[in-house]
Amino acid sequence: MVLAATAGLLVLAPICGEHLIGYDSSIGRPLDLLASLLFFIPLYGTVAVLIREAVRRRGGGPLALVALAAAFGLAQAGLIDQSLFDPHVTGDPAYDDDRTHTLIPGTGLAAHPLVNYVAGHVIWTFTAPIVVIESLAPRIADRPWVHRRGLLTLGALYLAAAALIHADTGDVGASPAQLAATAAAILLLAAAALIRPKRRTPHTPPPALPPPTPPSEAELVRARWRRTWGPRLLAAAALTTFTTHQLLPPTWAGTLADLAILTTVVALLHRATHQHHRHHRTSSQGRRRALTVAGAALTVNAALSFVVDPIGTVSYPAKYAANATLTMTVLLLLTAAHHQLTRADRPTPHP
Numbered sequence: 001m002v003l004a005a006t007a008g009l010l011v012l013a014p015i016c017g018e019h020l021i022g023y024d025s026s027i028g029r030p031l032d033l034l035a036s037l038l039f040f041i042p043l044y045g046t047v048a049v050l051i052r053e054a055v056r057r058r059g060g061g062p063l064a065l066v067a068l069a070a071a072f073g074l075a076q077a078g079l080i081d082q083s084l085f086d087p088h089v090t091g092d093p094a095y096d097d098d099r100t101h102t103l104i105p106g107t108g109l110a111a112h113p114l115v116n117y118v119a120g121h122v123i124w125t126f127t128a129p130i131v132v133i134e135s136l137a138p139r140i141a142d143r144p145w146v147h148r149r150g151l152l153t154l155g156a157l158y159l160a161a162a163a164l165i166h167a168d169t170g171d172v173g174a175s176p177a178q179l180a181a182t183a184a185a186i187l188l189l190a191a192a193a194l195i196r197p198k199r200r201t202p203h204t205p206p207p208a209l210p211p212p213t214p215p216s217e218a219e220l221v222r223a224r225w226r227r228t229w230g231p232r233l234l235a236a237a238a239l240t241t242f243t244t245h246q247l248l249p250p251t252w253a254g255t256l257a258d259l260a261i262l263t264t265v266v267a268l269l270h271r272a273t274h275q276h277h278r279h280h281r282t283s284s285q286g287r288r289r290a291l292t293v294a295g296a297a298l299t300v301n302a303a304l305s306f307v308v309d310p311i312g313t314v315s316y317p318a319k320y321a322a323n324a325t326l327t328m329t330v331l332l333l334l335t336a337a338h339h340q341l342t343r344a345d346r347p348t349p350h351p
Helices: 002-019 030-058 062-080 093-102 111-136 148-167 176-194 217-247 252-272 284-304 316-345
Strands: none
Touching: 002 030, 002 111, 002 316, 030 062, 030 111, 030 148, 030 176, 030 316, 062 111, 062 148, 062 176, 062 252, 093 111, 093 252, 111 252, 111 284, 111 316, 217 252, 217 284, 252 284, 284 316
16 A cells, blocks of 8 residues: 555656646657656656655644645746746747746746746645645555655655756856755745644642533534535635636736735645644545645646647647546546545444
8 A cells, every 4th residue: 555655646746747737849749748758757756755754753843844845846946947046947938028027136036937847746736635645545544654764765866856957957057156045945935834833741630520512503504514515615626726826927917916826825735634733643634635735726727738839839639638538547546545545534333
């Protein structure tokens, strides 16, 4: 089970981060898509596993997961491929001109690509795949999966892939000041993510309370409403949020609105997936809510992939076939994850 979950995360992370939205011309070449996994698994899959292991070993929650994912996303875009500082990162003027709308004077950095690249890694490359795979294996979701030797191997694979990407940056020429500022931000994010949560200190139990009174009819109605409509409202809000994130214009107004939306989502996700802090285990209801949000993120990109115009020349029949295949794969995984969470909630029968 542990080996299957780890392998699943190694593969799902690059698929969700690179292939699902279908922005590259390789979406029309199935063999190229499969071959690219040999490179993207070391670059992204290993990081997803390392992030998950670090957070689970430290007893962290959603905020720690997001912060560490942001650190790796910033490292990828700011230090490794340096796309944050490359005015011709795609070679397509329609894409590259977008960064000119939010340039920060004197920095060579544009706010829209910064938010877009880092958020893309946080949501689709790392966090959503972690949530889905943990939901597929809920009984081991709070445990470490990889031993120290395996972590060292994954780290070495990642560094090798990162070095290959960095060697291919060409003449981007990020300045020492840009690289130093990026590295400082990465260290701050990583430090915030890896601070061990405070354990609840023992305390004297409160005095015995009188027996609870039976709930009123109004309270029962509200509880039924929350059970029936709460998950649907969460799914609708998540779908709306991620769709808005992907469609906001690359302007200052769009970027600031995007930041406000994403910050609110992280705060709500933290509240919705609260942990039992004494044992650092996520509640069953919290896992369901996290899967709802992660599933919405993947569903949005899967749907948008059919209208995304890939960079470069592409065979559109092959593109749509790949889009459909990836969409069905995501929906099947989400259905299976929901089923596994339902099974885990059932009480274990006693002999």
